[in-house]
Amino acid sequence: MLPAVKQEIVAAIAAALARVGALPAGAAPAIALERPKVAAHGDLSCNIAMQLARTLKKNPRELAAAIVADLNAQPRGTIDAAELAGPGFINLRLARAAKLRAVTEILARGDDFGRAAPGSAGALMVEFVSANPTGPLHVGHGRQGALGDALAALFEARGHAVTREFYYNDAGAQIANLAVSVQARCRGLAPGDPGWPEAAYNGDYIADIAADFLARKTVRAADIEVAASGDADDLDSIRRFAVAYLRHEQDIDLRTFGVRFDNYYLESSLYADGKVEEAVAALAAAGKTYEEGGALWLRSTEYGDDKDRVMRKSDGSYTYFVPDVAYHIAKWRRGFARVVNVQGSDHHGTIARVRAGLQAAGLGVPAGYPDYLLHKMVTVMKGGAEVKISKRAGSYVTLRDLIEMAGGGAGAAELARGRDAVRFFLISRKADTEFVFDVDLALKTTDENPVYYVQYAHARIASVLRAWDPQWAARRGVLGAADLSPLAHERELALAQALAEFPEVVAGAARDLAPHDLAFYVRDIAAAFHALYNERELRVLAAAEEVKMARLALYAATAQVVRSALAILGVSAPEQM
């Protein structure tokens, strides 16, 4: 229900508690309201009597009976009736006007409905995808892109100024590996040949990079431009070219997927700017390091880690987690009091390490910093068998493949359709459950993707509104002023009540780092709409004028909520399909 309606009801119950002498001294009770699963149990249910019975040492049913009697003795307002049920539930029926209030508010606030004022909450960063530039983005990155972008949009809806950031590990051993792989291809070698590097990446795309490098092409990524020297002996040039090439490829796929980043942060810059050395110095100055076996260690066990960690290897280079700590110190210093990192659950072991490093540095970073949203990997099934995701073997389904397959082609319209289907599908699962993505099924039955069910509801509404007035968008004010009292059918009231929950759903999904809640919610809205639409007696255009206007208002409000929810999920809301 609308926050305003909820406040009124909670206040009414609190007043009733006071009148029947059920308020315990001191602590104010938290009055929780929930929606019963069974319609016969009313619109709302409150278990406060059972909660209080314990501390008051009273019979919960008797207490509830007193509260019910008191509520029913009050003048009719938001609450139409109260009744006692079960072991002490207080079931409430809402006045029709209270159920319909959301429709008016939605039409008045438009895109702002359910959203907090921009800037009303603090600056926040969501870091996600952060794929190594050693190959194309795969399905797992797609899950992360869909999750991270939706999460960022949820925070924006809650009033945060959100920075979407992509961290590039462009300085480690895997990059050296990439360079060696491309170099081998430049020399005409292929996987399996004598002299082919042991740990090389075997995918065909490596050969493509080599060909462009030898052809002295120039590649451009988000903020860099690299010209190939064409010299197969120049490993440094190969490395820079290959990284830029793959960043470029990833950029294209991300754009196709509708995911944009505000900032790309390069691991190499942490070395160049001296931030890695700074972090090491801070840890050493705090007395949290020691030398052993020619290596420098961090006493991370003092901060909950399983074992102490090597920071600087005996060969003088740093382990990956040192720049990681330096990076998070930089995030904190950049003013992000809250950071959420979206990562695959295979990296969960690093969480304790990074947090320990931040604590040990003694810079005043809070203990739980940063937050993590971990997700399980996607198992891709193709032809009845699992496709193992392996960059080295080069055998995996890329994000781009998936978008093209789901959309039925590589044209702009097909890509847009594929993007909607894949994003909605990937967001429709709780992050920490694994799920099986059957490529053949996605290819064969694209129309069964729930996204079309939701989009279809939006297109249907638009169709009716167009039939009413081709210029309907300009007449939203008329609909917003409509008298809603003709809306009395059970399905109409159910839909209106579901629409009223949008602000709470957004707030809950942001709080719980659970974008899938919003996907399920908007599906439910579409279901409530389709059910109503199919009731012959609820047809709109043929109804009497007052009835027609009230129903059009409900339709327009439904379209608004569907559009707002899909926008957060990064999915389009077409007016025609």
Next chain:
RNA sequence: GCGCCCGUAGCUCAGUGGAUAGAGUAUUGGCCUCCGAAGCCAAGGGUCGCGCGUUCGACUCGCGCCGGGCGCGCCA
């Protein structure tokens, strides 16, 4: 072996400690002279992995098992 996560309908998955555990899909049967049938209505389908606890009340919380995933590098 230790740590984290998961186990719910044939399959894919929802389920802030509440009442009779839900949806999609698949199967079966209905609904277009009427605003978009990419839709609606209905039926069948369950030992919520197993056991013991906490609670007025457990799919939900705790402990122990069983099964699966991931992590336990001077790799990232």
